[in-house]
Amino acid sequence: MSLLQSTQFRPDPSADAPRRAWVRAWPEFQNPAAWLVALVLVIMPLIANGFFLIEIFATTLILGIIALSLMFLAGYGGMVSLMQLTIAGFAGYMVAVFGISGNANISLGWPWWLATPMALALATLFGTLGGALAVRTEGIYTIMITLAIGAAFYYFTNQNWAIFNGHTGINTVATPHFWGVDWRADIAFYYVALGVAAICYFAVQYVSRAPFGLALQGVRDNSRRMAALGFNPNAHRIAAYAFAAFIAALGGVLQVWNYRQISPGSVSVGACIDVLIIAVVGGITRPIGPFIGALIFVLLRTFALDVLIKFGLDGNRFRLLIGLGFLAIVFWSSDGVIGLWERWRRRNASSTQRSGGGRHG
Amino acid sequence: MARFIERHPAWALIVIIAVAVLAWLVFAIWPPGLEAAIGRKRVFLNAVLNGITLGGLYFLVASGFTLIFGLMRNVNLAHGSLYLFGGYVGYAISSWTGSWLLSFIIAFIAVALVGVILQLVVFRRMEGQDLRQTMVTIGLSIVFADLMLWVFGGDFYQIQTPSWLIGPIQLPLLTAIKSSGEPVYLQYPLVRLVIFAASVVIGIAMWLALNRTRIGMIVRAGVDDRDILAATGVRIQLVFVLVFALGAGLAGIAGVVGGTFQSLSPGEDTRFLLASLVVVIVGGMGSIPGAALGAVIIGLAEQLGSVYIPTYAIVVTFLIMVLVLALRPQGLLARR
Numbered sequence: 001m002s003l004l005q006s007t008q009f010r011p012d013p014s015a016d017a018p019r020r021a022w023v024r025a026w027p028e029f030q031n032p033a034a035w036l037v038a039l040v041l042v043i044m045p046l047i048a049n050g051f052f053l054i055e056i057f058a059t060t061l062i063l064g065i066i067a068l069s070l071m072f073l074a075g076y077g078g079m080v081s082l083m084q085l086t087i088a089g090f091a092g093y094m095v096a097v098f099g100i101s102g103n104a105n106i107s108l109g110w111p112w113w114l115a116t117p118m119a120l121a122l123a124t125l126f127g128t129l130g131g132a133l134a135v136r137t138e139g140i141y142t143i144m145i146t147l148a149i150g151a152a153f154y155y156f157t158n159q160n161w162a163i164f165n166g167h168t169g170i171n172t173v174a175t176p177h178f179w180g181v182d183w184r185a186d187i188a189f190y191y192v193a194l195g196v197a198a199i200c201y202f203a204v205q206y207v208s209r210a211p212f213g214l215a216l217q218g219v220r221d222n223s224r225r226m227a228a229l230g231f232n233p234n235a236h237r238i239a240a241y242a243f244a245a246f247i248a249a250l251g252g253v254l255q256v257w258n259y260r261q262i263s264p265g266s267v268s269v270g271a272c273i274d275v276l277i278i279a280v281v282g283g284i285t286r287p288i289g290p291f292i293g294a295l296i297f298v299l300l301r302t303f304a305l306d307v308l309i310k311f312g313l314d315g316n317r318f319r320l321l322i323g324l325g326f327l328a329i330v331f332w333s334s335d336g337v338i339g340l341w342e343r344w345r346r347r348n349a350s351s352t353q354r355s356g357g358g359r360h361g
Numbered sequence: 362m363a364r365f366i367e368r369h370p371a372w373a374l375i376v377i378i379a380v381a382v383l384a385w386l387v388f389a390i391w392p393p394g395l396e397a398a399i400g401r402k403r404v405f406l407n408a409v410l411n412g413i414t415l416g417g418l419y420f421l422v423a424s425g426f427t428l429i430f431g432l433m434r435n436v437n438l439a440h441g442s443l444y445l446f447g448g449y450v451g452y453a454i455s456s457w458t459g460s461w462l463l464s465f466i467i468a469f470i471a472v473a474l475v476g477v478i479l480q481l482v483v484f485r486r487m488e489g490q491d492l493r494q495t496m497v498t499i500g501l502s503i504v505f506a507d508l509m510l511w512v513f514g515g516d517f518y519q520i521q522t523p524s525w526l527i528g529p530i531q532l533p534l535l536t537a538i539k540s541s542g543e544p545v546y547l548q549y550p551l552v553r554l555v556i557f558a559a560s561v562v563i564g565i566a567m568w569l570a571l572n573r574t575r576i577g578m579i580v581r582a583g584v585d586d587r588d589i590l591a592a593t594g595v596r597i598q599l600v601f602v603l604v605f606a607l608g609a610g611l612a613g614i615a616g617v618v619g620g621t622f623q624s625l626s627p628g629e630d631t632r633f634l635l636a637s638l639v640v641v642i643v644g645g646m647g648s649i650p651g652a653a654l655g656a657v658i659i660g661l662a663e664q665l666g667s668v669y670i671p672t673y674a675i676v677v678t679f680l681i682m683v684l685v686l687a688l689r690p691q692g693l694l695a696r697r
Contacts, residue, residue: 137690140492144436145682148679152635156679159671159673159674276499277499277500280496319507320504320511323501324500327501330500331497
């Protein structure tokens, strides 16, 4: 396709070549809708007040980052890992343990610029080790093993008092405060979350088109053929786990700064599965999917109570709503909301092109 | 057995030594030095028996899980919900009629019906799509968990143990010898032993049914290659429904057992889902003897761990899983 285009349309190859290479690398910069979304996100603090800014949009971005790491593994690597939230929670715990918190007997009191890289490094290591374990199996087995890892971590944090402070968790975790800015203040924190989310989004986009990402997709589609071509499938898979673990760890650090506390409830099995739901509902073929899924999830979680009561139903049935919605998505669209939207657009396009044309299977 | 010793002499030696040490620990009277080092023998024996009986419960849950997986390649992550549902049904029946045995029968039938409906309405439509089926079971487990929370609330329920099973029984296991020379025997709750015996009977019955009957032959053939089986004219959808009903019904029975042993509350579904996952990963996917071995190992590890290293008990379980995955990724007793 691209070869065909470049031979047919060539007005001024010498001047246009770098620009076209750039367009091919970053097609989203050609899309006016993407620019509009970016603009809205950047001027969001002018539109939304503190509650919406943090409880809806910052939370969406954080959950989106964690789900993005799952999307990377599932979409490009074909590995559905349920331990991404566990890695994020581990990073959060490490920030609380190495940094400053209300539990002085546990926290080591390091400054944030030392504690955060430490937490990121340890969580990445944790995710890589878990991944090295999980790649020994394939397909549905991966789900089971990563779920077992996530559940074991949850029960461990519940039982362990020396490091994780049992079921009470670690409270009043200190947040960064430098250059005269309190980075946990609503607007500043929103921009931090937005910046990290944007970096993660573009990093995933970039890696998916880099040689490593293409090899990973090759491993997903046919690992035996890739092995015959001289690639090491397991090394690629473990590297993918490491990359995804780093993204999840970034999300986990932001999450602990957002809530200022962490407890086993934050890494429970239900929460692990929520991340899967977010990624699947959004769609696991594109990096934008997890953020859409996270927005839907956060909106439902926040407003389902009011809406259900308004319809005269029990407001506590929000999880039922989430579960049924998830079931519906899994039933009717294997590619989440993105898939539904693309199908709808394609149908519209085809009906305008050849109205009344026969459907083909 | 002989082949195993021939092929892995070192492993066989380790296993034999471990069994011998365990047997000595169980039957001998401990010398004072050992009691000073790791505590009373009574504590140890209780932990071992608790572990084995807990293993019986885990086997009941995991055998249904592994049966369903083995035949239909369906990782039923709603299995924990089926367990909890069976427990609630059993509680409702036993508190309504007062009959403990009846609660088993009704729980089996009710949960098996749920299994039949699931197989007919949901899983049959997406046959061969492993990942999608697994996602659906996740969605179902969320829906079931919330529905059960709606109906039964967040309270703890315990199924009443029948009067003829209440109380301890004396086992012919010496725990100590009094200074007067009089031997002290171990006291142990009768109900746990009865339930363990029942799960052993169920396990053996399942093994016999799978290996000695015609329907078992069909199921085993389906585990090996269901396409060829279907091509030979067996009505495979019927077999699928039956196996799903049996697996779900076993989870329901396990729910009643768990409700008598321990208690029923929201969150137990996840706990038993995790237990059956680990048991099946350790024992080998799709293998009934594997589920039995894995269940006993995990039950013992959990109970001994919670007695001797309380804060790291879950880590022991996890380490066993990691070790098995590292040495034998397909599980201890899986064929492939």
